[in-house]
Amino acid sequence: MFADKPVLVGSRVTLRPVGPEHAEGLFELVSDAEVRRLTGSHGEIDLEASRRWCATRADHDDRLDLAIMAGDAYVGEVVLNEYDPANLSCNLRIALLGSRVFGRGYGTEAIELVLDHAFTTTPLHRVSLEVHAFNERARHVYKKIGFVEEGVLRDALRWDGEWHDSVVMSVLRREWRARSGSLQ
Template structure:
């Protein structure tokens, strides 16, 4: 049974290198810079460039959303914004939800930050929300992210052919999912 109050509560989750805190208006400047970074836009397949006011309103609206969980990823112990993640498209009847994560700059890749943040959120999703399955989409060229997801128990479930057209080239998107028991087997 899904515990929807676990989405409304907006927890703070703490690991060794990261702290996940509710995304809010205070993160607007960092989120704006990240959302408009060319490499982040490529990795997420985001064609549009966002205006500052649009990002501010979006960040300000996150705490009030009872149907999803948006968290800022802060480095420990400095408290520096290093990205954001979300548990969204929650399907209570099927105990399933989508997941997305974006680190705010390439300087944060390869340090285990994304892996730790993903594991913290998945633990919360399975233990507190009561989900059975979490899924995501990742572009096939993003090998580093695919490796992180696999290490957290995700498996490729399908391929969306030519899902992204970026600078004249088409790229597939992989649909990956993790079941609670797979996450536990992967050390979660």
């Protein structure tokens, strides 16, 4: 499904296939306390594990891992994964480097670029995601892009001794086409 690892160019960001050159950026991303909280990431990886991960992304046809680049700077990643060929669906996840790159439109444009690619070059019908209920900024961005809230996973995340819900959202091909004015 994702054998083609494209470079997608927008006005703010360029999405490039994740490779070994992105390992230090990914390590910084997964080491940021605020990013870990927003993504609910309990696990930790070291720089060597980040290098191994980045070096193998091109080998996976069932997912698309793209580095979000602002000029020459790594500012995050956007991923299509959990591909379900029987139902033509997959999951989307995104993480930005941290507060110094939040609020610049990088995430919005990265998601729009990857959804446009997914819905115009693949047979995908549905792209879904989960977002923690406390992450209002992300929920706002997803709704603005066209994702629809489908339901709540109650107490899906335990963070610092507190339980938090996760919101399930998705966008369908026909919704994306209507939003983007695509004739495909």
